[in-house]
Amino acid sequence: MMQDFLFKASNISKYYGQNVGCKNVSLDINSGEVLGIVGESGSGKSTLLNCIYGNLKVDEGDILLNDKSKTILNFTKIDEPKLRLIQRSDLAFVHQNPRDGLRMNISAGGNIGERLMAIGHRNYGEIREIASSWLEKVEIDVSRIDDKPSTFSGGMQQRLQIARNLVTKPRLIFMDEPTGGLDVSVQAKILDLLRNLVRELGIAAIIVTHDLAVVRLLADRIIVMQNGNVIEAGLCDQVLDDPQHKYSQLLVSSVLQV
């Protein structure tokens, strides 16, 4: 059988004692594809994302990544050093709050350079050049390369976090509410940037959000979650235009129209 998927999670379950984090969730994603995970808060979206990124240990299920050399790695079986190396090189994680994903007391250039230095870059000039080019890509003035993120606006911080994550050219990026907490015009700018970068670099992405507009704009496919279960999955437009499950219908109909 051809192994053409990039990432596959099958029958993932995670329990917090008696409580269900997520139950029997399966998803797969091909390279260059964007998958949206939507649902209300407490529905297990973030738990699922942390599980499949490898941050949380799953109770059941397998997580498979087709790595650069076409070998299939199972996150639930590989040892921690290997997993952390994969997380640093093949994967990336964008947090909702840039403060969780950035080092606030280190300059913008240092933030972008960290992942490079972590995978063995030891030439200052080179690191700085790459950092500058990424600042340009995420539309931050290059003259601010030595400023600390604490002096940046919320939108700039989020863009810096994206640059810091994309600098090692990951193949799959996990995003947890990347536009949460930002005002609408800044949100639009970040979404625009993400859409361009994802398309340009052919990166696959899994985006967790409660904002249907975000998935409408970015995602190819979505899954809808409720109480830790996947209740509906399919092409983005299909699910949003013609929701089958009554919770999906409620979700779609509760979006405010301007």
Added chain:
Amino acid sequence: MNDMSKDKNIDIQIYNFAYLDENTKRMIRRALLKALCIPGYQVPFSSREMPMPYGWGTGGIQVTSACLIPKDVLKVIDQGADDTTNAVSIRKFFQKTANVAVTEKTSDASLIQTRHRIPETKLKEQQILVYQVPIPEPLRFLEPRETETRKMHALSEYGLMFVKLYEDIAKHGHIETAYAYPVKTNGNYVTDPSPIPKFDNPKMNNNPAIQLFGAGREQRIYAIPPYTNVKSLDFEDYPFEAMKANFKCSICGSSDSYLDEIIVSDDGKRSYICSDTDYCKEQTQLNSKEEDQ
């Protein structure tokens, strides 16, 4: 206290040899052996309360106490000098509790406890150098979580250490870190050399003496065995540079030893002298001999 220190017999009855009890010494020796087996690895040990405040060398003094034998010759230095408060009080402490011979001459000593310097005179086999360490974790100010830094050491994830050097260059145009300059021990663990000036870093490499590090408050011991490779971290285009003030010692005239800057008058006149007092004395004697001939 009617000067009990004059009567050595009383002291030896009051204190176990070198102050610590034998069980504690045994515990510290175990930690030391483990530390020597895994160069640069921070071994936790159950640090004791010592009769001095944290930050005054409680770690070093416990390591010294565990290593000391009656025939040892002890030298204690603080910032290179034998005659500063910290050095004098620790030397007296071991004279009183262990009754060992003391010396100021580096070459005569079998055990040297130091704060912030490595002696200029080359160390040799059979010598032990004990460092007092305030913060043993080189990643501490970059990553505050101990659980995380331990993992980073275990998995050799040292990208963050280079971020610090990157920040230095970005801010100052060169690597500004001048003391406690991080090193890689035996090609494996990144180690904090205690706050010695980076001028001393090259002396750690391939040193014939045993180098032991004790951090009392942080309860960690680590070690560099003799003839171990110790490399200071750097970038390809910003290589490591050992540096010192570009002057001569105004006492002995030496230009290759590490210098202290002293302000000698109210209008800010400066003078530079060797920080290693023993080395300075030696050089002065050599100079006067040459003059006599």
